[in-house]
Amino acid sequence: MQPRTTVQPPSSGRSLEHPARDAIRLEDVLHALSDPMRMRVVRTLAGETGELSCSVFDLPVSKSTTTHHFRVLRECGVINQIYRGTAKMNALRREDLDALFPGLLDSVLRAAADQDLRLGRDGG
């Protein structure tokens, strides 16, 4: 994994659309999490307290597919994306998700970790 950005430049003028908390829908969140690549992103973000640049995610898919997955996660309300300088930074909307769907995110993350153990797969 590449070095992570720890210093956060202020966000640039470009902003990305996000649903407000009350516009987040369970069905969209479940759909977002049903994709293994998106789940991997969410699990990695869940292990971080801050933001991660898109560039630290080394998904075994094309760059455009990676961008698509991040957009799906943002548009359904699972992650926040913000431009800082030239980097697009990502963070899990844990507070929003926990407020709307208590226990859901944690049970999904645990289920994913348990499943990896069962299948002898590398987590995240």
Added chain:
Amino acid sequence: MQPRTTVQPPSSGRSLEHPARDAIRLEDVLHALSDPMRMRVVRTLAGETGELSCSVFDLPVSKSTTTHHFRVLRECGVINQIYRGTAKMNALRREDLDALFPGLLDSVLRAAADQDLRLGRDGG
């Protein structure tokens, strides 16, 4: 809602394919639950201790789409389907799901109920 079958005739010779517990995958379950019609079926089944005939589900979609949704739920391991006489009976695989993904089903069901309350929608 139509009367429910309470007497269970033995299953007929026709059987339907189901994944074994250890073949159930989290991503498939989340995908199955990400559809509002399938979620409605799961919520209704979660409120029952026994089996329900497909005919008691009055989904606002065509019969073939309804059949498709039940097949998706069966093939991903969320429900058991069995022929009893001429009826196809359905039951939630709660024991399997709870064993594989502790807390997940309950948190999803609760999230769906909470969301209905928030949106002023009828549950189930």
